[in-house]
Amino acid sequence: MSNAPSTVIFDMDDVLCRYHFHRRLERLSEMTGVTPEFINHVIWEQGFDEEGDAGRYTAEEYHRLFCERIGAPLSREQWLEARAISIEPDHEVLDMARRVKRNAALSLLTNNGPLLKESIDIVFPEVAEIFGVHAHFSCEFDTCKPDPQVFLRLTDHLRAKPGETLFIDDTASYIEGAQAAGLMTHHFQSASKLRPVLEEYGLLI
Incomplete structure (x- = not known):
């Protein structure tokens, strides 16, 4: 697709894992x-x-x-x-994130604080493995989703254009915040519904 995103940002809880x-x-x-x-x-x-x-x-x-x-x-x-x-990894979504990484810049944005940020490799090692230094936490940007500023600050940090960035999240208000910041969005409901979206963008090749 001609409008395929050059950057893809995943949420963590209830997207990359089921949060209990x-x-x-x-x-x-x-x-x-x-x-x-x-x-x-x-x-x-x-x-x-x-x-x-x-x-x-x-x-x-x-x-x-x-x-x-x-x-x-x-x-x-x-x-x-x-x-x-509290974390039950969704291995199907994690595998898609690994494949997206081959075709676009990959990042993560989660509403979480510094204690989890400092130890994400212990708590959710797959996130550290897949996203590395591009696993970002809202505390880094002095605000949280759904504030549009958190998306603008992150895309600026990534040197990504909002209009070429796809944001994936399960919370409707966070999707609205990302849209207000000019990002492309996918309201996550399941891995089975995410897969065709990523395939259409050519991100799972």
Whole structure:
């Protein structure tokens, strides 16, 4: 196709993997003795985790404040273990990403903070293997999806043209943010629906 993208950006959770948030909460609860409901409330519902995703904290600050908020000690290794438990790799999509890499510049953009960024090779080694230094986290850009600025800052960093960049994500509002920034988009629903899109662009050769 003449309008095939020169750069392709994948989301991570619920695209490259199935994200089982409940498993994460349950493991955190087992480790700390704090109820899953309380952890969810003080970390996610009150917006603390999103602040981390937006680059407000260093990895050390995030870890310290996480423990303070839940009122229990938790090692960095335990936090990473709970995050890893939540990830079920989608090997079909990961294989497509490997093939796309042969035909276009490949990148990743996930709403996540510095603690995961520093240890992605431990938590989700396939991401480190496939995307390498082009695995990007929203905390690097001081804002999160769906803010159009995060897409513009990433494409600028990649020296990619927004209109020649395909963004793949499962969240409708993030797709809308990418479109507002001028990117091409695919609203991910399944590997079987993504494959023909990438094939039509000639990205799976």
